[in-house]
Amino acid sequence: xSLLEATAKKTKGRKGVGVIDCDIHHTFxxxxxxxxxxxRKYRExxxxxxANFGGGPGTMNGGNxxxxxxxxxxxxxxxxxxLNFMIDQLLDPFDIxxxxxxxxxxxxxxxxxxYYSAALCSAFNDYTIEHWLDKxxxxxxxxxxxxxxxxxxxxxxxxxxxxxxxxxxYVPSGSHHPYGNKMYHPIYEACLKHGIKFTMHVGAIGxxxxxxxxxxxxxxxxxxxxxxxxxxxxxxxxxxxxxxxxEIFPELQVAFIEGxxxxxxxxxxxLDQDWRALREQTPWVKKKPxxxxxxxxxxxxQPIEETPNRQxxxxxxxxxxxxxxLLFCSDYPHWDFDSPxxxxxxxxxxxxxxxxxxxxxxxxxxxxxxNMEE
Amino acid sequence: xSLLEATAKKTKGRKGVGVIDCDIHHTFxxxxxxxxxxxRKYRExxxxxxANFGGGPGTMNGGNxxxxxxxxxxxxxxxxxxLNFMIDQLLDPFDIxxxxxxxxxxxxxxxxxxYYSAALCSAFNDYTIEHWLDKxxxxxxxxxxxxxxxxxxxxxxxxxxxxxxxxxxYVPSGSHHPYGNKMYHPIYEACLKHGIKFTMHVGAIGxxxxxxxxxxxxxxxxxxxxxxxxxxxxxxxxxxxxxxxxEIFPELQVAFIEGxxxxxxxxxxxLDQDWRALREQTPWVKKKPxxxxxxxxxxxxQPIEETPNRQxxxxxxxxxxxxxxLLFCSDYPHWDFDSPxxxxxxxxxxxxxxxxxxxxxxxxxxxxxxNMEE
Numbered sequence: 132x133s134l135l136e137a138t139a140k141k142t143k144g145r146k147g148v149g150v151i152d153c154d155i156h157h158t159f160x161x162x163x164x165x166x167x168x169x170x171r172k173y174r175e176x177x178x179x180x181x182a183n184f185g186g187g188p189g190t191m192n193g194g195n196x197x198x199x200x201x202x203x204x205x206x207x208x209x210x211x212x213x214l215n216f217m218i219d220q221l222l223d224p225f226d227i228x229x230x231x232x233x234x235x236x237x238x239x240x241x242x243x244x245x246y247y248s249a250a251l252c253s254a255f256n257d258y259t260i261e262h263w264l265d266k267x268x269x270x271x272x273x274x275x276x277x278x279x280x281x282x283x284x285x286x287x288x289x290x291x292x293x294x295x296x297x298x299x300x301y302v303p304s305g306s307h308h309p310y311g312n313k314m315y316h317p318i319y320e321a322c323l324k325h326g327i328k329f330t331m332h333v334g335a336i337g338x339x340x341x342x343x344x345x346x347x348x349x350x351x352x353x354x355x356x357x358x359x360x361x362x363x364x365x366x367x368x369x370x371x372x373x374x375x376x377x378e379i380f381p382e383l384q385v386a387f388i389e390g391x392x393x394x395x396x397x398x399x400x401x402l403d404q405d406w407r408a409l410r411e412q413t414p415w416v417k418k419k420p421x422x423x424x425x426x427x428x429x430x431x432x433q434p435i436e437e438t439p440n441r442q443x444x445x446x447x448x449x450x451x452x453x454x455x456x457l458l459f460c461s462d463y464p465h466w467d468f469d470s471p472x473x474x475x476x477x478x479x480x481x482x483x484x485x486x487x488x489x490x491x492x493x494x495x496x497x498x499x500x501x502n503m504e505e
Numbered sequence: 506x507s508l509l510e511a512t513a514k515k516t517k518g519r520k521g522v523g524v525i526d527c528d529i530h531h532t533f534x535x536x537x538x539x540x541x542x543x544x545r546k547y548r549e550x551x552x553x554x555x556a557n558f559g560g561g562p563g564t565m566n567g568g569n570x571x572x573x574x575x576x577x578x579x580x581x582x583x584x585x586x587x588l589n590f591m592i593d594q595l596l597d598p599f600d601i602x603x604x605x606x607x608x609x610x611x612x613x614x615x616x617x618x619x620y621y622s623a624a625l626c627s628a629f630n631d632y633t634i635e636h637w638l639d640k641x642x643x644x645x646x647x648x649x650x651x652x653x654x655x656x657x658x659x660x661x662x663x664x665x666x667x668x669x670x671x672x673x674x675y676v677p678s679g680s681h682h683p684y685g686n687k688m689y690h691p692i693y694e695a696c697l698k699h700g701i702k703f704t705m706h707v708g709a710i711g712x713x714x715x716x717x718x719x720x721x722x723x724x725x726x727x728x729x730x731x732x733x734x735x736x737x738x739x740x741x742x743x744x745x746x747x748x749x750x751x752e753i754f755p756e757l758q759v760a761f762i763e764g765x766x767x768x769x770x771x772x773x774x775x776l777d778q779d780w781r782a783l784r785e786q787t788p789w790v791k792k793k794p795x796x797x798x799x800x801x802x803x804x805x806x807q808p809i810e811e812t813p814n815r816q817x818x819x820x821x822x823x824x825x826x827x828x829x830x831l832l833f834c835s836d837y838p839h840w841d842f843d844s845p846x847x848x849x850x851x852x853x854x855x856x857x858x859x860x861x862x863x864x865x866x867x868x869x870x871x872x873x874x875x876n877m878e879e
Contacts, residue, residue, distance in 0.1 A: 191786065193782055193783050193786075304721070305720075305721060306721045306722065307721075307722050308721065308722040308723070309719060309721050309722060309723075309724050309725075309729070310721075311725075312722075312725065336720060336721075337720065341720075341721070341722075342716060342717040342719070342720050342721060342722050343716040343717075343720065344720055345683060345716070345720050345736070345737070345739075345740030346679075346710060346711065346715075346716050346717065346718055346719050346720050346733055346736050346737050346740065347678070347679060347680045347681075347682065347683050347684075347710075347715070347716060347737050347740045347741060348680065348681050348682040348683055348686075348715075348716050348740075349682070349683075350683050350740065350743065350744055350747075351683075351685075351686070351744070351747070351748060352747045352748075352786060352787055353783065353786060354743070354747055354776075354779050354780065354783045354786065354787065355683070355740070355743045355744060355747055357779050357783075358739060358740075358743045358772070358775060358776060358779070359720055359739075359740065359743075361739065361772070361775065362719070362720050362736035362739055362740065363719070363720050363721050365719075365732060365733075365735065365736055366719030366720065366721045366724065366729070366732075366733065366736065367721060369724065369728070369729045369732045369733075370724055370725070370729060373724075373725070373726045373728055373729055374725060374726075391771075391775055393771035393774065393775075394768065394771050394772065394775075396817075397765075397767040397768050397771060397810055397821065398732070398735070398768065400767065400810040400811060400812060400813070401732060401735065401765055401767075401768075401810050402728075402732060403811075404808070404810060404811050405728050405731050405732070406728065408567055408840075408841065409567050409727065409728045409731075412565065412567075412726060412727060412728065413726055413728065434778070436771055436774035436775050436778060437774060437777075437778050438774060438824075439774070439824060442820065443770075443820055443824055446816065446817055446820040446821075447771065447820075450812075450813060450817055466782075467782065
């Protein structure tokens with residue numbers, strides 16, 4: 132019995148509300164599965180050249196080509212590409228009532244050729260609806276945006292934002308500008324119009340036409356790129372706050388997925404302190420930065436830092452109001468998958484239910500009643 | 506009586522070892538004071554064009570043009586340019602036994618024209634020796650490096666590294682590459698040869714030819730640039746560790762000045778956890794990242810984050826071993842100056858003496874005996 136099976140066994144039958152998993156990477160077996168949704172010119176180019184997203188830094192990922200070794204379906208298909216295998220390995224054993232599909236294709240949002248990005252995003256979004264959302268009621272989808280073309284991103288939200296299965300606009304953490312920048316505001320307006328959320332997921336940092344992976348240039352090793360995830364989210368968080376995004380769009384809700392967890396509180400202390408001293412420079416920022424965090428932002432739980440002791444965990448957890456701000460994410464099928472059973476130390480029932488279910492239900496507007504049958 | 510004077514009054518006569526202040530920004534009254542140390546071609550250019558360091562993002566700083574309003578000498582000279590005024594306002598009242606001069610000229614290290622940078626750095630270093638170190642025994646100096654030319658930086662260390670008043674090679678946190686990169690290693694070799702430390706100080710992030718100020722592009726407001734300081738130090742810290750700098754140069758000691766404090770522990774948790782999973786990719790990194798922090802790095806105390814309560818302060822302080830790793834920095838004469846009296850909550854005598862004196866004495870190799878007279 133593998134660790135996963137042992138863990139799943141323990142989790143199955145958990146009393147209460149079950150789990151909402153906010154980060155499940157589904158994919159296709161072959162990019163040709165997107166061909167029914169792609170214009171002919173891109174089908175022909177991909178046939179000839181391959182998909183060619185414009186490359187990263189040449190670093191490897193961890194695990195088994197980035198995945199859990201046991202997450203490949205028996206027929207050898209890509210991890211995350213087989214709906215039934217995913218249900219059997221993830222949704223059923225861990226009592227996942229809703230699974231937010233985040234896709235294994237985020238690089239397509241980031242190509243320099245924004246027409247190509249827009250075509251790929253639309254194709255992947257259509258594929259997600261037809262092959263995943265239409266086939267399993269527990270899944271919810273993410274609208275991939277060709278983020279380097281804001282107008283095209285808005286059009287994609289207009290096209291799919293009111294689909295009942297789509298819960299969020301979805302962009303990589305790597306970007307041309309911090310996401311508070313005024314150029315992105317039409318996207319937030321479109322999200323609010325359609326009642327969907329704006330979610331960043333780690334990806335594309337330092338890739339293609341984006342800035343170097345750190346603000347002091349390109350690092351050398353994958354582990355440094357991994358560490359740079361937090362830096363990108365710090366920059367986006369400050370940008371949202373100090374550009375006044377949550378004053379302009381008070382109802383906007385945003386999530387930061389896969390960038391770590393415990394950097395949040397010390398960073399907000401820094402921002403609060405500096406805001407107090409410098410707020411005359413950004414008078415449209417009317418509240419302490421940490422207050423905007425409480426009202427407008429959520430943090431994905433994975434990968435959560437291991438603390439040296441329980442007291443440090445509790446202190447940081449409480450300081451960032453994680454009880455109300457954390458969304459459980461498994462990151463399935465990636466090698467650094469967090470099991471619902473193993474990821475946290477023992478917490479009280481209310482905190483556990485919030486982090487595994489109610490926070491995500493509130494963020495995504497998911498029904499609570501429908502999922503209460505035991 | 507100003508707050509400063511009131512504070513100084515309380516501090517004066519502090520029993521014990523007094524204070525080592527590791528970040529005092531001295532400067533000249535007029536850049537022409539550097540002319541005796543500058544080649545003619547640069548004197549002529551500065552006469553004609555001004556000093557022209559290649560500009561930042563156009564954001565303002567805080568306070569009174571970045572300074573404490575009361576730090577300008579009575580004759581209206583630049584803050585930090587009058588040695589006697591500085592002694593009267595900072596060294597004497599706060600019982601500062603050693604003051605590490607870090608200069609108010611860091612932009613000169615970062616021009617695209619590295620010949621110009623090299624000339625300015627040498628001139629400022631000579632000026633510091635002649636006008637500051639030679640005149641007041643409590644001061645110690647920093648060797649400004651023209652960091653974009655590694656060979657020239659090494660030459661400057663060779664020229665001045667054995668001067669008894671010079672304690673560190675000094676570079677801005679903004680850089681072309683993370684400082685663990687192999688291209689910088691000759692600098693560390695030269696530091697060790699001359700028994701000096703390698704110290705980064707916030708500056709030049711996003712300026713000139715450096716990467717954008719965040720890894721997701723240029724932010725809009727000064728407070729965001731301020732928040733990006735931490736991001737630069739995160740990148741440098743990971744780079745030092747994962748490039749194996751402290752395996753190649755086990756005796757090298759480096760300091761991170763003015764980038765905040767409480768980001769350190771959660772960041773080291775992240776690095777330790779990822780290193781455990783990914784260490785086969787960097788097999789030359791033989792210890793946990795947090796162990797290299799303990800043996801080879803120091804953190805400047807200013808600006809320290811205000812925590813929501815004492816318990817959070819103690820937890821983060823202990824988690825980063827601040828008792829042994831923190832160097833007191835006032836950042837005089839900047840507006841966000843930290844007074845030795847007000848900066849920390851009450852701590853036990855051993856911790857207080859370490860942070861205000863012994864850690865810096867150890868890092869810089871400063872005499873302890875000479876300063877024990879009360």
